[in-house]
Amino acid sequence: MKTLIALISVVVMLLNQIFSYAAQPTDDVHAIFKCKDEKGAYTYQEQPCPNKSSTLSSWKPSIRQNIPPSFSMKAAPNGTYMTRGSANSVPLVFYVDTGASYVSIPQEIAHKAGMVCGEQFRVETANGVTTQCESIIDKMTFGIFTIQKVKAMILPNLKQPLLGMNVLNKFHVEHAKGIMKITDKH
Numbered sequence: 001m002k003t004l005i006a007l008i009s010v011v012v013m014l015l016n017q018i019f020s021y022a023a024q025p026t027d028d029v030h031a032i033f034k035c036k037d038e039k040g041a042y043t044y045q046e047q048p049c050p051n052k053s054s055t056l057s058s059w060k061p062s063i064r065q066n067i068p069p070s071f072s073m074k075a076a077p078n079g080t081y082m083t084r085g086s087a088n089s090v091p092l093v094f095y096v097d098t099g100a101s102y103v104s105i106p107q108e109i110a111h112k113a114g115m116v117c118g119e120q121f122r123v124e125t126a127n128g129v130t131t132q133c134e135s136i137i138d139k140m141t142f143g144i145f146t147i148q149k150v151k152a153m154i155l156p157n158l159k160q161p162l163l164g165m166n167v168l169n170k171f172h173v174e175h176a177k178g179i180m181k182i183t184d185k186h
Contacts (some may be wrong), residue, residue: 070183071143081180085142086112100164103152110154
């Protein structure tokens with residue numbers, strides 16, 4: 001019984017961290033954070049340090065550097081990549097999905113974001129046949145990037161927003177050894 005309670009506590013703590021991370025403002029999206037975890041290991045990352053880590057310092061890179069903007073994500077234990085973002089200022093967490101043709105938004109989030117359905121049609125997805133509609137996200141963010149007027153699909157049964165190829169094709173995407181790096185092509 002104690003093991004079950006401990007397991008539930010860990011799951012609740014992780015979910016709280018994910019949702020608090022997704023809701024954090026993006027003012028420091030270009031900052032680099034130096035973090036120290038409970039075991040004393042140091043990491044440098046573009047996201048704020050997790051709750052159980054200490055932020056030792058943070059800084060913003062010089063604008064004069066000739067390095068294209070980029071950010072990296074570490075793969076989840078199941079091999080998926082996720083990144084914090086927003087649709088019309090509604091915070092969310094995208095799954096990076098190279099198998100999705102378009103950015104796809106759950107109907108509930110689309111409603112909160114003020115997205116309006118356009119043309120509706122039936123499609124076959126990994127989860128079966130469903131009806132979806134086209135829409136436009138006026139302002140979308142993911143990682144450190146902001147894009148205007150993004151074509152997106154609204155799906156009623158989708159659980160998690162998907163960052164699809166219509167956006168990923170605008171960037172250089174590479175991944176190796178459990179790290180995915182997305183770099184601006186411009």
